[in-house]
Amino acid sequence: MIFNIGDNIVSPLGWTTAENWSAALAECSGLRPYNGTFGLPEPFFASLIDEEKLNERFLKLPHSQIERYTKVEKMAILSAADAVQSAAIDPSAPEVIFVFSTTKGNVELLEDLRGYEPERPYLWRSAQLVARHFGNPNEPVVVSNACISGCAAQVAAARLLQRHGYRYAVVVGADVLSKFIISGFQSFKALSLQLCRPFDADRTGLNLGEAAATIVYARDCADIPAGRPCVTLAAGAICNDANHISGPSRTAEGLFAAVSQVLDGFDINDVAFVNAHGTATRYNDDMESVAMDRAQLTDIPVNSLKGYFGHTLGAAGILEVILSTQELLHHRVLRTVGCETPGTAAAVKVTMGQESTDKSAFLKMISGFGGGNAALLVTVGEPRTATETTGNGGGVKLLAEARISDTDALLPDGTKLSSTSVDTKQWLGELYNHLGMNYPKFFKMDCLSKAGILAAEMVMRAVGQSNEELKNDWGVVCFNSAASLDDDRTYQATIQDPENYFPSPSVFVYTLANIVAGEMAIKYKMRGETSFYVSQHFDKERLEKAVADVFARTGAHYLLAGWVDYDNGHCNVQLFVFKIEN
Amino acid sequence: MEQLIEELKKEIIEVLNLEGMTPADIDENAPLFGEGLGLDSIDALELIVLMEKNYGIKLQNANEGKEIFKSVRVMAEYINAHRTK
Numbered sequence: 206m207i208f209n210i211g212d213n214i215v216s217p218l219g220w221t222t223a224e225n226w227s228a229a230l231a232e233c234s235g236l237r238p239y240n241g242t243f244g245l246p247e248p249f250f251a252s253l254i255d256e257e258k259l260n261e262r263f264l265k266l267p268h269s270q271i272e273r274y275t276k277v278e279k280m281a282i283l284s285a286a287d288a289v290q291s292a293a294i295d296p297s298a299p300e301v302i303f304v305f306s307t308t309k310g311n312v313e314l315l316e317d318l319r320g321y322e323p324e325r326p327y328l329w330r331s332a333q334l335v336a337r338h339f340g341n342p343n344e345p346v347v348v349s350n351a352c353i354s355g356c357a358a359q360v361a362a363a364r365l366l367q368r369h370g371y372r373y374a375v376v377v378g379a380d381v382l383s384k385f386i387i388s389g390f391q392s393f394k395a396l397s398l399q400l401c402r403p404f405d406a407d408r409t410g411l412n413l414g415e416a417a418a419t420i421v422y423a424r425d426c427a428d429i430p431a432g433r434p435c436v437t438l439a440a441g442a443i444c445n446d447a448n449h450i451s452g453p454s455r456t457a458e459g460l461f462a463a464v465s466q467v468l469d470g471f472d473i474n475d476v477a478f479v480n481a482h483g484t485a486t487r488y489n490d491d492m493e494s495v496a497m498d499r500a501q502l503t504d505i506p507v508n509s510l511k512g513y514f515g516h517t518l519g520a521a522g523i524l525e526v527i528l529s530t531q532e533l534l535h536h537r538v539l540r541t542v543g544c545e546t547p548g549t550a551a552a553v554k555v556t557m558g559q560e561s562t563d564k565s566a567f568l569k570m571i572s573g574f575g576g577g578n579a580a581l582l583v584t585v586g587e588p589r590t591a592t593e594t595t596g597n598g599g600g601v602k603l604l605a606e607a608r609i610s611d612t613d614a615l616l617p618d619g620t621k622l623s624s625t626s627v628d629t630k631q632w633l634g635e636l637y638n639h640l641g642m643n644y645p646k647f648f649k650m651d652c653l654s655k656a657g658i659l660a661a662e663m664v665m666r667a668v669g670q671s672n673e674e675l676k677n678d679w680g681v682v683c684f685n686s687a688a689s690l691d692d693d694r695t696y697q698a699t700i701q702d703p704e705n706y707f708p709s710p711s712v713f714v715y716t717l718a719n720i721v722a723g724e725m726a727i728k729y730k731m732r733g734e735t736s737f738y739v740s741q742h743f744d745k746e747r748l749e750k751a752v753a754d755v756f757a758r759t760g761a762h763y764l765l766a767g768w769v770d771y772d773n774g775h776c777n778v779q780l781f782v783f784k785i786e787n
Numbered sequence: 788m789e790q791l792i793e794e795l796k797k798e799i800i801e802v803l804n805l806e807g808m809t810p811a812d813i814d815e816n817a818p819l820f821g822e823g824l825g826l827d828s829i830d831a832l833e834l835i836v837l838m839e840k841n842y843g844i845k846l847q848n849a850n851e852g853k854e855i856f857k858s859v860r861v862m863a864e865y866i867n868a869h870r871t872k
Contacts, residue, residue, distance in 0.1 A: 449828075450829075707836050
């Protein structure tokens with residue numbers, strides 16, 4: 206368990222946690238219709254932060270220079286500054302680590318760099334700038350796990366505090382909207398043109414929103430500032446559906462597993478409510494209802510905050526935990542704004558008005574593209590020992606290794622293959638043929654996923670596991686530098702020219718870094734944790750620590766893990782299979 | 788109509804990256820989804836883009852595709868009746 210000692214939400218509803226809580230309690234919504242914004246040919250309904258007001262607020266910070274930072278960076282800095290102040294910590298101390306959660310960072314700069322340096326769209330670059338603004342000396346951890354990023358970042362923070370010697374973790378989540386993101390969701394036909402209706406029988410899709418949110422976590426409860434209530438992140442889990450990169454499991458396999466893990470040993474009578482992802486898409490809300498049904502949670506009130514803030518992407522898992530914590534502290538469970546007539550695959554107790562509660566815990570659920578699902582358990586008051594999922598002790602053994610570069614591939618048995626192709630893209634096709642694979646989905650993938658799947662096939666064959674049998678005790682941990690920027694550029698080309706504007710859904714679905722990890726989980730039916738981290742350079746020690754963390758904190762016995770990068774037509778993959786020895 | 792069916796088959800193979808397939812491999816009367824080509828929901832969305840890009844037909848609701856994408860022949864008939872380019 207770790208302890209929330211300071212938090213903040215920056216959204217159209219306010220600049221602090223208190224302001225956002227007051228607005229939500231009054232059932233205000235930041236969502237409204239937009240037409241012509243971002244040069245989009247179609248209208249949309251969203252929650253946007255006014256950049257002029259953001260700049261005014263930002264200028265009040267010491268040493269702030271508006272022109273140095275992009276919108277998402279300003280939001281993240283503003284949010285972290287307030288949270289750090291309320292936690293009364295020195296963010297420049299080496300005992301503090303920054304964890305940055307974002308799905309797309311500065312992706313809008315692909316359309317026009319606006320004078321920023323070419324590295325600025327890289328997620329690690331934004332994270333460094335945010336951490337350096339506070340004088341923090343540590344390389345920030347960047348979590349980019351699609352919609353579950355915010356919750357995955359909190360799971361990562363717990364490990365950094367409990368296993369890697371840090372005293373405080375500043376977990377910052379932020380995303381902004383742009384032509385890139387909205388056109389992609391429009392091409393998916395996933396957006397509602399009106400206020401979204403989570404869990405409603407007639408829900409028609411989601412609304413997107415901009416926000417930044419920060420929680421400062423401490424390792425020790427002694428570091429909770431005087432007068433602040435004890436808020437504990439008691440448990441967290443991440444599980445993959447191994448089903449489809451953009452469609453959740455109809456039987457909620459991953460979410461049910463994650464929920465079961467965090468509630469293991471915890472009395473569900475103490476759970477005041479479930480804060481669901483509740484995006485208001487048909488499949489997500491149905492899937493969450495099935496997970497709650499399977500976990501016997503259908504008598505517990507469930508709410509969604511999407512009708513207040515929209516889906517705030519990388520900030521969602523943090524923002525919603527902060528607001529749900531306020532609900533517990535104020536003994537008030539919020540209404541699911543937008544829902545009029547509940548109707549989901551399994552009947553659940555959607556909050557149709559505000560409800561009072563005297564219970565002291567809530568369950569957070571979240572799911573996303575790439576098959577990822579996460580659950581967190583938060584308590585207030587006297588810290589209680591939820592059974593933290595105990596993993597496996599013993600040594601970590603390397604079972605197989607494969608490498609792919611622009612010109613060569615090194616197979617696990619030591620065989621070296623050299624490219625006879627004209628470029629790296631063609632080389633990946635050559636490798637596919639060389640391996641004699643029969644996986645038609647390969648041809649639909651972006652180059653990052655192709656490179657990842659080829660290396661995965663090599664190592665999975667080497668350990669005799671390249672079959673499609675269910676592997677509940679296998680997980681995936683990937684790192685890279687470019688996230689999905691290579692595919693992002695391909696997608697940008699489909700929307701760049703107004704005269705030839707045809708956003709491609711099959712390209713957009715790969716504009717998330719973690720999809721490659723999801724593709725591996727799907728192909729080999731791995732239902733353990735899938736995590737994706739972004740860092741400037743490949744750091745073997747960091748990879749090994751992440752691998753050891755997953756073994757120590759989850760039920761995984763095997764991990765497919767490594768560096769999987771593809772950028773500007775250049776490929777660098779080093780993939781390993783690790784086993785924990787009991 | 789037969790010419791449009793052939794044209795559509797080629798376009799479907801290209802936009803959906805159906806590697807190794809030729810127009811002769813696609814039965815214009817067989818269901819596009821479910822068994823057969825192994826297409827999924829993202830492919831259906833990409834077919835909606837194809838209809839707009841190549842034939843000027845705009846579908847607002849992805850559910851409309853369910854009827855239109857029953858087979859290549861049904862799709863061709865729909866395009867014939869609604870195309871604007």
